[in-house]
Amino acid sequence: MTDDFQDRPFNISAAILGWLLPGVGHMKVGEMGRGRLILLGVGGLFLLGVLVGGLDCVDRREDAMWFVAQSGAGAFAFATDFLNTNLLKSGSFGELMPLAVQNGTVMVSSFKSAGPANEVGTLMCGLAGMMNVIAVLDVLHRPCRSCKKDVTE
Amino acid sequence: MMCALAYIPFLQPMPTVAHWWWLCLIPVCAAISVTWKAVRLETLEHFWRESITMTVHSVLAMAALAAALMVFLRLVIPLLPMS
Numbered sequence: 001m002t003d004d005f006q007d008r009p010f011n012i013s014a015a016i017l018g019w020l021l022p023g024v025g026h027m028k029v030g031e032m033g034r035g036r037l038i039l040l041g042v043g044g045l046f047l048l049g050v051l052v053g054g055l056d057c058v059d060r061r062e063d064a065m066w067f068v069a070q071s072g073a074g075a076f077a078f079a080t081d082f083l084n085t086n087l088l089k090s091g092s093f094g095e096l097m098p099l100a101v102q103n104g105t106v107m108v109s110s111f112k113s114a115g116p117a118n119e120v121g122t123l124m125c126g127l128a129g130m131m132n133v134i135a136v137l138d139v140l141h142r143p144c145r146s147c148k149k150d151v152t153e
Numbered sequence: 154m155m156c157a158l159a160y161i162p163f164l165q166p167m168p169t170v171a172h173w174w175w176l177c178l179i180p181v182c183a184a185i186s187v188t189w190k191a192v193r194l195e196t197l198e199h200f201w202r203e204s205i206t207m208t209v210h211s212v213l214a215m216a217a218l219a220a221a222l223m224v225f226l227r228l229v230i231p232l233l234p235m236s
Contacts, residue, residue: 026191033197034191034192034197037187037188037190037191037197037200038188038191038192040187041184041185041186041187041188041189041191042184042188044180044184044187045180045181045184045185045188048177048180048181048184050163051162051163051167052166052167052170052177053166053167054163054164054165054166054167055163055164056166057166087164088164093161093164094164094165111161111164111165111166113165113166114166115170115171116170116171116174117166117167117170117171117174118166119174120170120174120177121166123181124177124181127181127184127185128184131184131185131188131189132188134188134189134192135188135191135192138192
């Protein structure tokens with residue numbers, strides 16, 4: 001068992017690619033079909049979360065703990081957070097409105113999501129991130145199909 | 154109505170989610186099943202059949218759990234003696 005584990009490959013570059021863009025890690029090791037399906041599953045779930053909750057459901061500063069899970073989806077999460085900061089929070093889309101909080105007033109976007117839409121969207125994006133972590137861990141030790149055969153084989 | 158007409162997909166949250174948020178369970182289960190089976194199956198020969206089966210099992214299991222909790226909440230808890 002230990003020998004089997006030691007014989008397994010360690011595809012660090014495929015794992016990094018798979019984290020950056022879901023499914024690409026599997027494509028790199030020659031598993032094109034598997035990679036496309038992972039992209040469909042993780043990417044579809046993440047985009048559905050953003051569709052339901054809006055850009056605001058991925059927020060690195062306000063929902064930091066959720067972002068830990070969401071960041072598993074790599075570029076999807078960081079791009080959505082970037083767009084949230086630069087489009088909504090800056091007031092480029094919608095308008096900034098005052099919101100009374102405990103210590104005074106803060107300005108929030110009129111596109112800010114709240115209630116079930118925000119909860120469901122945030123959860124979907126978090127689940128997408130965690131599913132991609134599973135895919136990344138899988139590709140880390142998956143034998144490379146596209147690589148040239150070793151002399152030992 | 155005006156709010157729904159002005160809805161911009163992906164920028165704004167969906168306007169009527171509060172009424173049907175529980176239906177999101179189905180695409181969530183489907184996406185998780187697709188990813189899980191893509192990772193776990195040795196070959197992708199029966200991929201869609203396996204994914205659909207897992208999706209149906211997950212949705213039915215959660216619906217049964219919800220029904221059991223509702224029965225417990227509406228029928229069993231009112232029968233408990235009040236202290």
